Structure formats: C-alpha cells, structure tokens
Amino acid sequence: MLWKLTRSGIAASLFFASLLAGATLLLNPRFVDHLGYGVGVFLALPVLIGALLGQTVGRGLDRLAHIGSSEDPRRALEWLAGTATAFVAFPIGLALLPAYLGTFSASEFARYGGAIVLAVGLALAGAFAVWAMTKRSRWWLWPALLVLPVLAVVLGATEWGRGKAPGSRVLMVAMPGLSWKVVEDLADRGEMPNLVRLRREGAWGDVRSLRPSMATAVWTSIASGKMPDEHGILGFNETAEDVQVSRIWDILGDRGWSVGLFGWPVTAPPKRTNGFVVPAVSDPGTETWPVEANFIRELAMSEKTRRDRTWGRYCRFAFLGIRWGVRLSTLIAAGQEIGSDVVHGRSLDTARLFTRRKLRAKLNCDYFAELRRQRPVDFAAYYTNIVHVAQSYFWKYYDPTEFPGISPDDVARYGDSVQEAYRICDDFLGRILSETEPNDLVIILSDHGAEAVSDASRRTLSLKVEPLLREMRLKGAVEATNLGARTYVRMNPGQEGNRERVRRLFETARLARGDARAFSARVDEWGNVVVTVRPEVATHFDDLVLFQGGRAAVDELVRASEVLESAQMSDTGAIVLQGKGVAPGSRIESGSLLDVVPTLLVLTGHDLAADLPGDVLAEVLDANAANRLPGMVATYDPPGAPRETLR
Incomplete structure (x- = not known):
C-alpha cells in the first residue's frame, strides 16, 4: 500500500509537470535555459512533491475509501484518486487557459470556449492517468508522463536543442x-x-x-x-x-x-x-x-x-x-x-x-x-x-x-x-x-x-510643475520638466517670443514676508528657461510667493525632499x-x-x-x-x- 500511494502521488505530480512543460514548449521551447534548474523544476521536484502528496493526501483518500463504502476499498481508492486529480486539474485549467490561449488568438470564443473544452479534457486525462497508476503499476505510463518534461529540458537547456542565435553586424x-x-x-x-x-x-x-x-x-x-x-x-x-x-x-x-x-x-x-x-x-x-x-x-x-x-x-x-x-x-x-x-x-x-x-x-x-x-x-x-x-x-x-x-x-x-x-x-x-x-x-x-x-545631507527644493503652471497661467504656453533641483521650461511652438517674459516672471517672483527672491531663472543655450528654487525659500514654507498677476502659498509651488541619491x-x-x-x-x-x-x-x-x-x-x-x-x-x-x- 505504501508504494501504491507513493506511485499514485508521483503520477499525479508528473501529470501536472507534463502540462507545464507542454505549455512552455508551445510558447517557447527555449524557456528552460539551465540544465540543473530544468531537471529540478520539471523532474526532481515533481517526484518529491508527488511522493509527499501520496503519503499525506493519499493516506487521507485511503481512509475515506474505507468509510461507509459497499465497494471494494481498493477500487474506491482508485476512483477517489482519479476524481481528486480531475477536481484539481479542472479549476486550474479554467483559471489559466483563457490567458494562455489569448497568446495565440484574440478571439473571445477561442479563449473562453477553448478553455472550457481543454479544462474538461485535461481533467479527464489526469483522472485516467492517476486512476490507472493507482490500480496497478503500468510501465508505459511512466514514459508518457516523462516525455514532455524531458523534452522541455533537452530543447532548452542543451546547446544542441537550443541552437545558436544569429548575431548582428x-x-x-x-x-x-x-x-x-x-x-x-x-x-x-x-x-x-x-x-x-x-x-x-x-x-x-x-x-x-x-x-x-x-x-x-x-x-x-x-x-x-x-x-x-x-x-x-x-x-x-x-x-x-x-x-x-x-x-x-x-x-x-x-x-x-x-x-x-x-x-x-x-x-x-x-x-x-x-x-x-x-x-x-x-x-x-x-x-x-x-x-x-x-x-x-x-x-x-x-x-x-x-x-x-x-x-x-x-x-x-x-x-x-x-x-x-x-x-x-x-x-x-x-x-x-x-x-x-x-x-x-x-x-x-x-x-x-x-x-x-x-x-x-x-x-x-x-x-x-x-x-x-x-x-x-x-x-x-x-x-x-x-x-x-x-x-x-x-x-x-x-x-x-x-x-x-x-x-x-x-x-x-x-x-x-x-x-x-x-x-x-x-x-x-x-x-x-x-x-x-x-x-x-x-x-x-x-x-x-x-x-x-557633494552634500549628501542637504534637502532638494524643486517645483511642483502642474500647480506652478496653473497658478502662473502658463498652461498651454510652455512645457515643464523637473530634472533634480532644476525645472526646464520650454516654450511651445508659436510661444518662442515670450521666452524672456517667462524668465522674468520667475526672476521677479518674491517671498511676501521674507522679502527675498523665490526663484532663479536663466535661458540655456538650447532655449530652455532653467528655473531653480533659491535657498532662502527653505525657511519660509509658511510664506506666500508673489508674482506678476497673482500669488500662491510656497508649499503649493515648492516641494522639499531629502536627497536620496548619493551619487551624481x-x-x-x-x-x-x-x-x-x-x-x-x-x-x-x-x-x-x-x-x-x-x-x-x-x-x-x-x-x-x-x-x-x-x-x-x-x-x-x-x-x-x-x-x-x-x-x-x-x-x-x-x-x-x-x-x-x-x-
């Protein structure tokens, strides 16, 4: 009985390993790229897990077969083992097959209709394999259960199976x-x-x-x-x-x-x-x-x-x-x-x-x-x-x-x-x-x-781009991007003539109570207005920024963050x-x-x-x-x- 339960568990585990191997072979025969990993995942691990399942789940099924059954307990065990495999295979198939089939076809009917048909077929195949192996050891079932895992390992993990990819000039x-x-x-x-x-x-x-x-x-x-x-x-x-x-x-x-x-x-x-x-x-x-x-x-x-x-x-x-x-x-x-x-x-x-x-x-x-x-x-x-x-x-x-x-x-x-x-x-x-x-x-x-x-302990002051453009009424006229502590403001097509006005808009912005400039702005050689927040702002986060045409709270326009980067x-x-x-x-x-x-x-x-x-x-x-x-x-x-x- 010990070998019978172990044999059934290994057969069930190898059946699922065969499904996994077959699925990866259809997707990409080079998936298993490492011989040791391939043997471990597709052969050794299924055998080990199957043996453990046979001695745990199998014993539970054996006890169940002896409870209140008018059938021969051995025959009841055979049917229970096959049925349990089918009940596991069917929901797994329904969960995975629609996405799997979607890699080959965009048709909803093919994905979901095919998933139901294949899930039923796989459940029946698994039930038969485990039922047959529980009934008695059938030597021809072992090669059938091993062929796909072995093929997946050989085609992917060996140079002969994988072949050499073409290079580039x-x-x-x-x-x-x-x-x-x-x-x-x-x-x-x-x-x-x-x-x-x-x-x-x-x-x-x-x-x-x-x-x-x-x-x-x-x-x-x-x-x-x-x-x-x-x-x-x-x-x-x-x-x-x-x-x-x-x-x-x-x-x-x-x-x-x-x-x-x-x-x-x-x-x-x-x-x-x-x-x-x-x-x-x-x-x-x-x-x-x-x-x-x-x-x-x-x-x-x-x-x-x-x-x-x-x-x-x-x-x-x-x-x-x-x-x-x-x-x-x-x-x-x-x-x-x-x-x-x-x-x-x-x-x-x-x-x-x-x-x-x-x-x-x-x-x-x-x-x-x-x-x-x-x-x-x-x-x-x-x-x-x-x-x-x-x-x-x-x-x-x-x-x-x-x-x-x-x-x-x-x-x-x-x-x-x-x-x-x-x-x-x-x-x-x-x-x-x-x-x-x-x-x-x-x-x-x-x-x-x-x-x-140069200074890993400092805080970085940077601009909040979206609120900044909204409050300064620059949306649609410019695009702005932060790069570290700098904000690059680029004029949209047709707005190039306003570049100097935009630069002065930032240059003339001041802190209301701090009575100091809030930003520095310059035009680089590529036509970007490069804006940085002046250090004085760091101690005035409860202040207001005054600029031509409006005002806004400092913390609405500026963020302070600890420097996370330690390399420049x-x-x-x-x-x-x-x-x-x-x-x-x-x-x-x-x-x-x-x-x-x-x-x-x-x-x-x-x-x-x-x-x-x-x-x-x-x-x-x-x-x-x-x-x-x-x-x-x-x-x-x-x-x-x-x-x-x-x-």
Missing part, C-alpha cells in the same frame, strides 16, 4: 553611469569577465559627456552625432517625430541594413522596420514594432503608473513573457531576490524599488535576446539604466568613506547593490557575445560616470569597441560622445558626412581600417519629410 549597448572605478574593483576580484575580455580584445577608454545632461538629449546626440540645437530634442516630452536629423540606424537602414532597437530614448512612436523597436520606458505610449511585443511596454507602463493588475493580466504578462524570451533562470532569480530582501531585512523603499528594477533589467535582457533570435538584424542597439539607478541610490553603501554615519549593518545589507548591477550587465554581455561572429562589431557606451554627491553624474563616460576594424589593446584617452557616429561610419565602410562635428577615433582603427580612406557626403539628414511611424 553591429551591436551597440548603452549603459549610462558605467564607471571604470567599479569595473576595476570587480575585475580585481575576478568578476566582470566579459567586459574585461572586450577591453582586452578591443579598444577602450574615456569619453567626454555632453550638456544638457538629460538622457533624451544626450542619447539622441550620441545616436546622431549632432548637438541638441541641431537634432531638436531639448526636453523630455519630444518624440521620435521631433528628431530633425538622421540617427545612425536611419543611415544604415536607408542602405539596406535591418535594425533592432530596445529601450533607446526617443524612439516612440516606433518606426515600421524589418527588425524591431521597443521604445524606452520614459517614452510615451505602449506601441512597439512588431505590435505583438506591445505587452513589454504595457508591463513597464503598468509598473510606472501603478495600474491595478488582475489575475488575468498577471497570467497574460507571464505567458507572453515566456513566449518572447523570459527564461526559467530569470524567474528563479526573481524569486531569490525577493526572498533575499526579506531574509536580509532590506526594508528601504529604494531597496524594494531596486529589486523591481533588477527584475525589469533581466526581463529586458531576455526580451532583447529573443527578439534578435526571432527577427535577426544587422544593427542592434540596447539601452539599460540599471547601473545608473544602482549608483544613484546605493553609492554611499558601496563607498561609505565619503558618507559619515553609514552603519556597518546597512553596508552589509546594501553594499553589494552597485556591484550587482554591474554583474547583471556583464552576464548579459556574456550571453550576447556568445552569439557574435568574429567580424561583428560591438560597442559599449556610457554617457557619464559616477561620483559621490561625472563628466566622463566610458567606451569600448571590439570587432571588425578595431585594433586590439588600443586606448582611448580623450574622446567625445560625438565621435561615435563618425567612427561607426568608418568601421562599417560608409562615407563620412561633412556636417558631423565629431571626429573619427583614429586610435581605435586597425591597419586595414586606417588605410581605407572614406568618402565624404554633405549630410545624411533627410530633406525634411517625416519618417513613417505607426499610427
């Missing part, structure tokens, strides 16, 4: 905040092997950052080789339709290259392309190309807006995630991260935020790798800000010598956060480098480094180039981010453009590339016709 990876100081610290401990290998086999060094430092402007400058006054991105509210120049992928795409972009700022609305475009999380909307990947943006935006997520939405995101590349190891790592926060007592809001950001970074790595596999491209660009986020909030725990008062306990809890972000990036590099060919070109870029904030952007970024045309071991002493596009044009065999202000990084070129004289064109920029975008 040019792969550009943007890692804002990448600091050689942290890289060197980790390299000395034998970590960061992939970035270290890229440096050893290619060219690397420092690059000067650009101003203004807002990500939208800087990364559009990097991609176009032009400054903001030329490319037209001067704030956070512009879209890809506002970019006035060609970016490197436009230049290559016009010459027949397929293009894939993931997470790059100012790429929404996405262009219809023979590759893929997933805009940055800071970009508006949820559109992607192809449209089937829209859920990636929906998931990011739902986290950003704290949108309520129903059971159906959770299931839909999970199934679509697996279909578009989420791996078993990523899900296990997410569970470990959440558990680690609890075990180590990481209670800071920033720590919980960072855990979500790490999960998003790993998911994005999976999505990008799968998109490149499903839609191979010649030029691929990937952007992740996980390093910047980690350094902003956890630098004081990484380098506590700059911050008196940081306790050893907090250093133990949070001190590894910065390094963990670098490890995530290096693991990603290792994954995609395994798919590159010798003639592929790889570029790693950072627009800035990191250094300790330094003016030196990082660059690594490796691959075709790059001289191994060369060092870049002082390049500019504007040099990236000219250098890429030379390395890919294209003509230079006379209107590009940057230079070719000649020190990175090998002999063949250096001896090949590029031609010269006037410009790669379009004559003014907007590029086709999704509507």
Whole structure:
C-alpha cells in the first residue's frame, strides 16, 4: 500500500509537470535555459512533491475509501484518486487557459470556449492517468508522463536543442553611469569577465559627456552625432517625430541594413522596420514594432503608473513573457531576490524599488535576446539604466568613506547593490557575445560616470510643475520638466517670443514676508528657461510667493525632499569597441560622445558626412581600417519629410 500511494502521488505530480512543460514548449521551447534548474523544476521536484502528496493526501483518500463504502476499498481508492486529480486539474485549467490561449488568438470564443473544452479534457486525462497508476503499476505510463518534461529540458537547456542565435553586424549597448572605478574593483576580484575580455580584445577608454545632461538629449546626440540645437530634442516630452536629423540606424537602414532597437530614448512612436523597436520606458505610449511585443511596454507602463493588475493580466504578462524570451533562470532569480530582501531585512523603499528594477533589467535582457533570435538584424542597439539607478541610490553603501554615519549593518545589507548591477550587465554581455561572429562589431557606451554627491545631507527644493503652471497661467504656453533641483521650461511652438517674459516672471517672483527672491531663472543655450528654487525659500514654507498677476502659498509651488541619491553624474563616460576594424589593446584617452557616429561610419565602410562635428577615433582603427580612406557626403539628414511611424 505504501508504494501504491507513493506511485499514485508521483503520477499525479508528473501529470501536472507534463502540462507545464507542454505549455512552455508551445510558447517557447527555449524557456528552460539551465540544465540543473530544468531537471529540478520539471523532474526532481515533481517526484518529491508527488511522493509527499501520496503519503499525506493519499493516506487521507485511503481512509475515506474505507468509510461507509459497499465497494471494494481498493477500487474506491482508485476512483477517489482519479476524481481528486480531475477536481484539481479542472479549476486550474479554467483559471489559466483563457490567458494562455489569448497568446495565440484574440478571439473571445477561442479563449473562453477553448478553455472550457481543454479544462474538461485535461481533467479527464489526469483522472485516467492517476486512476490507472493507482490500480496497478503500468510501465508505459511512466514514459508518457516523462516525455514532455524531458523534452522541455533537452530543447532548452542543451546547446544542441537550443541552437545558436544569429548575431548582428553591429551591436551597440548603452549603459549610462558605467564607471571604470567599479569595473576595476570587480575585475580585481575576478568578476566582470566579459567586459574585461572586450577591453582586452578591443579598444577602450574615456569619453567626454555632453550638456544638457538629460538622457533624451544626450542619447539622441550620441545616436546622431549632432548637438541638441541641431537634432531638436531639448526636453523630455519630444518624440521620435521631433528628431530633425538622421540617427545612425536611419543611415544604415536607408542602405539596406535591418535594425533592432530596445529601450533607446526617443524612439516612440516606433518606426515600421524589418527588425524591431521597443521604445524606452520614459517614452510615451505602449506601441512597439512588431505590435505583438506591445505587452513589454504595457508591463513597464503598468509598473510606472501603478495600474491595478488582475489575475488575468498577471497570467497574460507571464505567458507572453515566456513566449518572447523570459527564461526559467530569470524567474528563479526573481524569486531569490525577493526572498533575499526579506531574509536580509532590506526594508528601504529604494531597496524594494531596486529589486523591481533588477527584475525589469533581466526581463529586458531576455526580451532583447529573443527578439534578435526571432527577427535577426544587422544593427542592434540596447539601452539599460540599471547601473545608473544602482549608483544613484546605493553609492554611499558601496563607498561609505565619503558618507559619515553609514552603519556597518546597512553596508552589509546594501553594499553589494552597485556591484550587482554591474554583474547583471556583464552576464548579459556574456550571453550576447556568445552569439557574435568574429567580424561583428560591438560597442559599449556610457554617457557619464559616477561620483559621490557633494552634500549628501542637504534637502532638494524643486517645483511642483502642474500647480506652478496653473497658478502662473502658463498652461498651454510652455512645457515643464523637473530634472533634480532644476525645472526646464520650454516654450511651445508659436510661444518662442515670450521666452524672456517667462524668465522674468520667475526672476521677479518674491517671498511676501521674507522679502527675498523665490526663484532663479536663466535661458540655456538650447532655449530652455532653467528655473531653480533659491535657498532662502527653505525657511519660509509658511510664506506666500508673489508674482506678476497673482500669488500662491510656497508649499503649493515648492516641494522639499531629502536627497536620496548619493551619487551624481561625472563628466566622463566610458567606451569600448571590439570587432571588425578595431585594433586590439588600443586606448582611448580623450574622446567625445560625438565621435561615435563618425567612427561607426568608418568601421562599417560608409562615407563620412561633412556636417558631423565629431571626429573619427583614429586610435581605435586597425591597419586595414586606417588605410581605407572614406568618402565624404554633405549630410545624411533627410530633406525634411517625416519618417513613417505607426499610427
């Protein structure tokens, strides 16, 4: 009887493992990416759980079979075991199948009608398998129950089953905040092997950052080789339709290259392309190309807006995630991260935020790798800000010598956060480098480094944008965006003539009782009115701000917040180039981010453009590339016709 109950429990557990394996195989046969995890989740764990269930639930069913039954207790047990399996399988099927079927069909009838039919079928199949195995051991049932779990492990976790994904002729990876100081610290401990290998086999060094430092402007400058006054991105509210120049992928795409972009700022609305475009999380909307990947943006935006997520939405995101590349190891790592926060007592809001950001970074790595596999491209660009986020909030725990008062306990809890972000990036590099060919070109870029904030104890005074525009009657005339303690006020089209009036409106605003100016305002070189709150306001939060045409309470217009960031952007970024045309071991002493596009044009065999202000990084070129004289064109920029975008 002991073996009979154990056998029945294992059969029931393997039946559900088979359903899980079959479902993931249909979504993505590469889901199980780790042999140990695959064997554990799909084989060892079901056997262990099944044996325990057989000895607990099975014993309960056996007692029930002996109570008040005119049937043979053994026969009653067989029917009870099968019925119990059916009663478990049917509601699980009804709960999960509509979302699962929705990944294959948008039809409501197919989703819900199919879910009912399949749930009944699965319940009957499970009942039969457990009934038959409880009745007597049937050797042919074991292979039937094992075939799908074994197949899922073999196809996903072995190189033979998974196959090699196609690479890209040019792969550009943007890692804002990448600091050689942290890289060197980790390299000395034998970590960061992939970035270290890229440096050893290619060219690397420092690059000067650009101003203004807002990500939208800087990364559009990097991609176009032009400054903001030329490319037209001067704030956070512009879209890809506002970019006035060609970016490197436009230049290559016009010459027949397929293009894939993931997470790059100012790429929404996405262009219809023979590759893929997933805009940055800071970009508006949820559109992607192809449209089937829209859920990636929906998931990011739902986290950003704290949108309520129903059971159906959770299931839909999970199934679509697996279909578009989420791996078993990523899900296990997410569970470990959440558990680690609890075990180590990481209670800071920033720590919980960072855990979500790490999960998003790993998911994005999976999505990008799968998109490149499903839609191979010649030029691929990937952007992740996980390093910047980690350094902003956890630098004081990484380098506590700059911050008196940081306790050893907090250093133990949070001190590894910065390094963990670098490890995530290096693991990603290792994954995609395994798919590159010798003639592929790889570029790693950072627009800035990191250094300790100059005054970690101060409070930041910033403007509340919406009340400010309302009280000053500026709605419709300007757009305003906060960046740290600065507020960038940009004139809407047709309002440029009022720029000086708006600047004076802020400059002349005063505290009613404090008799002091409330704000400082200047016009930067890009035409933004840059407004900061003057320090005197910090001690007058019960005062009024008087301005031309009105007044408002200080606390309605100004917020004071403790500085959470312990790192600020330094003016030196990082660059690594490796691959075709790059001289191994060369060092870049002082390049500019504007040099990236000219250098890429030379390395890919294209003509230079006379209107590009940057230079070719000649020190990175090998002999063949250096001896090949590029031609010269006037410009790669379009004559003014907007590029086709999704509507």
